[in-house]
Amino acid sequence: MIRSPPRARWGAAAVLALGLGVSLAIAQTAPPASERKSGFAFMSPESQAMQMDDAANPGMLWVAEGETLWTTKVGPDNRSCADCHGDAAVSMKGVAARYPAYFEEEHRPVDLQGRINLCRQARQKTAALPYESRELLALAAFIGKQSRGMPITPATDARLEPFRAQGQALYEQRQGQLNFSCANCHDDNWGRRLGSSVIPQAHPTGYPLYRLEWQDMGSLQRRFRNCMVGVRAEPYPYGAPEYINLELFLMTGAKGMLVETPAVRP
Template sequence: MRRPRGWTLASLALAAALLLGTAAAQGIPSQGIPPAERHSGFDQMAPETRAMQADDTANPGMLWVQDGAELFARAPSPERPACAGCHTESAMRGVAGRYPAWDEGAGQPVDLEGRINLCRARHQAATPLPREGRDLLALSAYLGHLSRGRPLAPPDDPRLAPARAEGRALFETPMGQLGFSCAACHDAQWGRRLGASTIPQGHPTGYPLYRLEWQDLGSLERRLRNCLTGMRAEPLTPGSAEAVALTLYLMQRAAPLAVETPAVRP
């Protein structure tokens, strides 16, 4: 949530408490939003921000997409293949909307960034790229861009059911010193205003995305970390099972909205 000028964290917390009332402390069961009523955060943005996202020549996130395309085509070493040596662009269209997914070798769900790093280790003998590092963001943005316009469609794989349930529990459970849950805002109060900001439904349609507040491209994990910090809760460890589980639930909750990567947000 972007902090309006002149607002302190304490005043934002008070405003949130007044808006959410006792529901936040009690927890909000996440009934989900019916597919026909699901809206991207794009719909709530100012016209000039929507225009920035829609125009690839004005969208700052396209700089990362270009870097990602170069990394995808470049071999990490002379003895190892480039990503493009195994995967064609046409075959990768839609892939970003199908993660997190189950990984046989790891025996657990992995998100898109985790899959990129597993491929690097298994097939390229390369070291994992750091989370929130430019190269991993660039590759994720490039793959997301290839999937732009395709629906979010996390796999209907029974092995993912425990992680999806864990993600839903994380979404519904009050956290931190303020006792808020994700659902208290994004299910129960979406469309209302908190300070100068409209509360979105919270669908991860455009990550990694360029946030004007950050003046940078960032992952969904970065946004979750911002939210949890604002709730005065302990942030999730990047790439952890809990972070992947919450991502999986959010993707399921947003389906079948279209991938927008790289989105632009205030």
């Protein structure tokens, strides 16, 4: 089903379709494991150097803020994340590499941002942080950094399989006025140029990340929304289960690739 298009300018997919003359009938084939590449591989040497140097990587500002929030006491019981989890370098090591994960109380998968908010509500008895708020991105970046350099290890819980399948279906579903799917760009045309940028594969190895186009930190859900607007489809609201399912599918495809949080992208 094609979702109703918003009033938005023609985005990247439109340029791809019209400027490059891409056929919409190409078979959708994900790159084999031997050809998988992080978005890092498609960047300029200058952008790669920015990501690799913690003193130059803008995302580290959010990591530093997240470290402060980790020890900040909130709620009626005056508790911090550290009060339960201790040293994040130990307790959070590898955590970001295995999310989204099945959450028993919710009977569904949750992503890392959702898990942070569930902890805030249940353990700290305080309000959830809004999606894309600086505070939530900072905590997610700080926790994500504890897994930097570790291989992505998607959860193998059998209860996740229906949600993973839904994520795959969404990835392959054509949407919007341009009738494009995620796979049309990121499987069929990765490595080709879209204006001055190279189309990457769809591997979520570095989120939340600092995007030069945004001049800001952003979550994977923000990137999903950008892509949907680009094909002139109505994006789901932040926190929608469709985004969690899609991330679950993409993390499965990125199994074994290394976490880069906080990454830098064009």
